[in-house]
Amino acid sequence: MSEQRTEIAELGEFGLIDHLTKNFEIHNASTILSVGDDAAVIDHYGKQTVVTTDLLIEGIHFDLMYTPMKHLGYKAVMVNLSDVYAMNATPTQITISIGISNRFSLEALDDFYEGVYIACEKHGVDLVGGDTSSSNKGFIVSVTAIGEVAPDKFVKRSTAQTGDLICVSGDLGAAFLGLTLMEREKKIYLENPKVQPDLENESYVVGRLLKPEARKDIIEFFEQNSIVPTAMMDVSDGISSEVLHLCKQSNLGCRLYEEKIPISDESRKAAYKFGLDPTVCALNGGEDYELIFTLKQEDHDKITLNEEISVIGYMTEITEGCKLLTKGGNSFDITAQGWNAITQ
Amino acid sequence: MSEQRTEIAELGEFGLIDHLTKNFEIHNASTILSVGDDAAVIDHYGKQTVVTTDLLIEGIHFDLMYTPMKHLGYKAVMVNLSDVYAMNATPTQITISIGISNRFSLEALDDFYEGVYIACEKHGVDLVGGDTSSSNKGFIVSVTAIGEVAPDKFVKRSTAQTGDLICVSGDLGAAFLGLTLMEREKKIYLENPKVQPDLENESYVVGRLLKPEARKDIIEFFEQNSIVPTAMMDVSDGISSEVLHLCKQSNLGCRLYEEKIPISDESRKAAYKFGLDPTVCALNGGEDYELIFTLKQEDHDKITLNEEISVIGYMTEITEGCKLLTKGGNSFDITAQGWNAITQ
Numbered sequence: 227m228s229e230q231r232t233e234i235a236e237l238g239e240f241g242l243i244d245h246l247t248k249n250f251e252i253h254n255a256s257t258i259l260s261v262g263d264d265a266a267v268i269d270h271y272g273k274q275t276v277v278t279t280d281l282l283i284e285g286i287h288f289d290l291m292y293t294p295m296k297h298l299g300y301k302a303v304m305v306n307l308s309d310v311y312a313m314n315a316t317p318t319q320i321t322i323s324i325g326i327s328n329r330f331s332l333e334a335l336d337d338f339y340e341g342v343y344i345a346c347e348k349h350g351v352d353l354v355g356g357d358t359s360s361s362n363k364g365f366i367v368s369v370t371a372i373g374e375v376a377p378d379k380f381v382k383r384s385t386a387q388t389g390d391l392i393c394v395s396g397d398l399g400a401a402f403l404g405l406t407l408m409e410r411e412k413k414i415y416l417e418n419p420k421v422q423p424d425l426e427n428e429s430y431v432v433g434r435l436l437k438p439e440a441r442k443d444i445i446e447f448f449e450q451n452s453i454v455p456t457a458m459m460d461v462s463d464g465i466s467s468e469v470l471h472l473c474k475q476s477n478l479g480c481r482l483y484e485e486k487i488p489i490s491d492e493s494r495k496a497a498y499k500f501g502l503d504p505t506v507c508a509l510n511g512g513e514d515y516e517l518i519f520t521l522k523q524e525d526h527d528k529i530t531l532n533e534e535i536s537v538i539g540y541m542t543e544i545t546e547g548c549k550l551l552t553k554g555g556n557s558f559d560i561t562a563q564g565w566n567a568i569t570q
Numbered sequence: 571m572s573e574q575r576t577e578i579a580e581l582g583e584f585g586l587i588d589h590l591t592k593n594f595e596i597h598n599a600s601t602i603l604s605v606g607d608d609a610a611v612i613d614h615y616g617k618q619t620v621v622t623t624d625l626l627i628e629g630i631h632f633d634l635m636y637t638p639m640k641h642l643g644y645k646a647v648m649v650n651l652s653d654v655y656a657m658n659a660t661p662t663q664i665t666i667s668i669g670i671s672n673r674f675s676l677e678a679l680d681d682f683y684e685g686v687y688i689a690c691e692k693h694g695v696d697l698v699g700g701d702t703s704s705s706n707k708g709f710i711v712s713v714t715a716i717g718e719v720a721p722d723k724f725v726k727r728s729t730a731q732t733g734d735l736i737c738v739s740g741d742l743g744a745a746f747l748g749l750t751l752m753e754r755e756k757k758i759y760l761e762n763p764k765v766q767p768d769l770e771n772e773s774y775v776v777g778r779l780l781k782p783e784a785r786k787d788i789i790e791f792f793e794q795n796s797i798v799p800t801a802m803m804d805v806s807d808g809i810s811s812e813v814l815h816l817c818k819q820s821n822l823g824c825r826l827y828e829e830k831i832p833i834s835d836e837s838r839k840a841a842y843k844f845g846l847d848p849t850v851c852a853l854n855g856g857e858d859y860e861l862i863f864t865l866k867q868e869d870h871d872k873i874t875l876n877e878e879i880s881v882i883g884y885m886t887e888i889t890e891g892c893k894l895l896t897k898g899g900n901s902f903d904i905t906a907q908g909w910n911a912i913t914q
Contacts, residue, residue, distance in 0.1 A: 264656035264803055267724050268619035275612035281667035285706045312608035323625035362629045368712035380611050459608055
């Protein structure tokens with residue numbers, strides 16, 4: 227944390243915006259006009275524009291007791307970029323609006339924008355506008371991300387076909403386990419502020435919670451290997467919920483295999499420590515910001531060399547329902563509330 | 571107000587989004603994909619995209635004690651469309667994110683979205699996405715508007731020239747007087763809830779506060795008459811503040827004439843009733859959502875027939891400062907805090 231404290235009121239709104247955005251450079255030729263006017267101007271020649279937005283509210287979406295402002299800035303951008311990648315598009319611009327109570331110093335906001343800056347740099351995205359206002363209480367962040375995609379290359383949720391493979395990037399459940407850990411440490415701290423947090427060996431799950439990475443690499447891999455998924459979305463609420471969306475919107479059913487669900491060793495260890503089933507955490511955990519997508523079976527060979535992609539099942543006719551086949555050979559209905567059978 | 575009360579939790583997030591957006595139709599061929607996926611897709615062929623965003627927080631930007639939800643929805647959209655018009659662009663799409671505490675019923679949200687719907691219909695704008703989440707307290711609205719403009723037709727704030735005429739649409743100060751009135755009525759009501767509000771003869775100033783109209787007509791007038799302003803912005807904080815922005819960003823000074831500032835009869839009457847100077851209200855009032863723009867002198871004849879446009883002054887060299895010439899022949903420095911001399 228920064229030690230100096232500058233009151234935000236000292237700068238005024240426009241001084242504040244200038245201050246917060248002065249280090250942001252333009253990366254995209256399509257960014258014609260950026261921060262500082264009524265609106266940003268973006269140019270497109272034969273490309274299609276993708277737009278997505280998210281609102282993050284302190285106490286609902288994040289807890290500043292264990293979320294550094296810099297990480298929050300980074301994550302607020304990543305969450306939106308993840309939605310753009312989930313369209314098979316490339317993010318190009320973002321706008322950020324924040325509401326802040328007088329609890330926050332300029333240094334805290336600087337930390338937030340440093341996280342925003344790092345996220346923008348990493349993904350070649352331009353910050354082109356926003357709005358800064360007071361809030362009565364707490365910190366509010368609204369991010370809108372804009373991206374571009376060649377006409378008809380964008381991938382919807384509703385276009386999966388029977389027999390398509392269901393694939394997921396990375397591994398699942400870690401962010402939820404990071405959250406469980408941080409909530410436990412918060413409780414211990416509130417009971418006894420002298421106890422230092424015990425996060426040793428937990429850096430993976432904590433990092434997955436506080437610093438998610440939108441899967442730009444997967445979209446680039448698709449491009450390089452001429453892969454166009456038949457349907458795709460990002461994993462923000464857990465794959466149970468997401469796969470049900472794909473099924474519902476595509477009017478299909480599915481089969482998932484428990485043993486195929488990618489879970490890291492660190493997540494398994496953390497789950498056992500908390501007495502949780504790793505599979506339940508992966509199915510229902512949320513906030514992983516991986517990509518779940520469906521692929522024609524004939525494209526299977528194109529992905530086998532990418533260790534970041536796991537095939538976890540396939541799409542079926544709607545009449546077959548949405549089922550999870552366990553390692554023990556049982557079949558359960560997938561529900562958005564999770565695989566209740568396991569948690570018993 | 572609606573009498574039925576449905577708890578929002580009954581629908582779930584996606585049920586809620588479906589419910590709230592089911593009546594919205596697509597107006598723009600450029601809207602390829604709308605609500606219901608990770609992001610919206612917008613198509614552009616040789617047009618430039620304009621983006622703007624605003625965050626509105628209960629207790630900071632609006633008071634639900636005298637702001638009907640339907641008006642709030644309408645205004646939240648208008649505020650953003652006004653920014654798009656201020657670029658000389660045509661709004662085409664919006665996204666809306668809301669954060670709501672459990673104080674709000676589904677019927678209240680329906681009222682809000684009805685206002686959003688009316689605003690979208692009136693301006694031919696498509697609602698293409700958003701985010702719906704809980705808040706701990708109060709109502710939070712974040713709107714992002716996207717528009718399009720032919721390449722190089724957009725109008726910035728920084729491109730006014732010495733000698734350009736300063737023009738403003740409509741009349742000024744009424745929204746501030748509407749706010750002053752509503753705050754007075756609120757105070758009376760809180761002291762004695764049996765007293766009914768006395769809003770007779772005040773419908774103009776109240777309407778200007780609760781139902782501002784983004785000036786689509788002015789942009790259309792420019793197009794029809796081959797007018798391109800040299801600089802433009804919308805009037806959200808009062809023209810004192812806005813004209814200083816135009817001067818600062820264009821590196822110029824200005825002269826405004828008090829007698830030229832357009833103020834409605836209703837506003838004058840309301841100002842006198844409250845013991846306020848109408849000119850001060852017009853200069854510093856804010857929330858009028860009119861357009862202030864600069865024009866080459868040779869374009870003067872093109873605007874004389876439009877009664878909705880007033881010439882209020884002209885741009886000068888920066889060395890001449892930013893001055894207001896009063897009816898009495900005095901000259902005052904314009905400040906963002908207003909024309910203090912008058913309020914003495």
